[in-house]
Amino acid sequence: MTATIQSPRSGKIQPKYRRSGASKGNFEMIAWLFMRLSGVVLVVLIFGHLTVNLLVGEGIHAIDFGFVAGKWADPFWQFWDLAMLWLAMLHGTNGVRTIINDYAEKDATRLWLKIVLYAATTVIIILGTLVIFTFDPCPVANGVQLPGGFCPAP
Amino acid sequence: MWSWVGHRITGVVIFFFLLVHVLDTSLVRVSPEAYTAVIGAYKNPLMALGETGLVAAIVFHAFNGLRIIAVDFWKKGAKYQRQMLWTVLGLWVVVMAGFAIRHLSLAFGGH
Secondary structure (H helix, E strand, C coil): CCCCCCCCCCCCCCHHHCCCCCCCCCHHHHHHHHHHHHHHHHHHHHHHHHHHHHHCCCHHHHCCHHHHHHHHCCHHHHHHHHHHHHHHHHHHHHHHHHHHHHHCCCHHHHHHHHHHHHHHHHHHHHHHHHHHHHCCCCCEECCEECCCCCCCCC | CHHHHHHHHHHHHHHHHHHHHHHHHHHHHCCHHHHHHHHHHCCCHHHHHHHHHHHHHHHHHHHHHHHHHHHHHCCCCCCCHHHHHHHHHHHHHHHHHHHHHHHHHHHHCCC
């Protein structure tokens, strides 16, 4: 007669009884708090984003290259969009991480899903940050101004 | 329990749109014409329905998220969680009615 007893998952175990590796510290509590703090800020940032881009004036019809150029000529909107990018990506990544931990039961599946998730997050955050700060309202390719740009008169 | 399911589903939907949205915005670094062409795809009436659905997901996730924060940090949050859920759903209907009228009339109203 053998009984299989699952190892406890709770972190509240005296260190001398802990069989797995180093403790994760209070990472999960920080993540939990981050979701709530970033959530409040994101409500403001995203509702503002939707109002300015979709509700005011011509709404979605006004959005083109010139619209983006007009916004990013102002550091206010550069930092608005930067904050939105970082907070939304980290909030979303932590949410999807939680969902992977909840539903992917095999260790290897959890590991790989999270590797793909973190890779995608890293690429998107770096790409988005570079785009905001290297934006050029007057792009030139091979010495020729690309059509649709906003170039100073020669 | 269903608000929890709804929060997860809308969260995942918004996350995948966010990945696509950063990529489409990144086309401003390719060329003005590439960006304007792809953004043009968001302006057809069929996409306007999709955008309205996406905003519906965002507004629910936002209001229900604020409700979760109230349940966690407000002393009487747990006691009033049911009333707050109905408030979330009521505000969601009002905000979405306003948004849908505005956004869909822009998309379908001929321009």
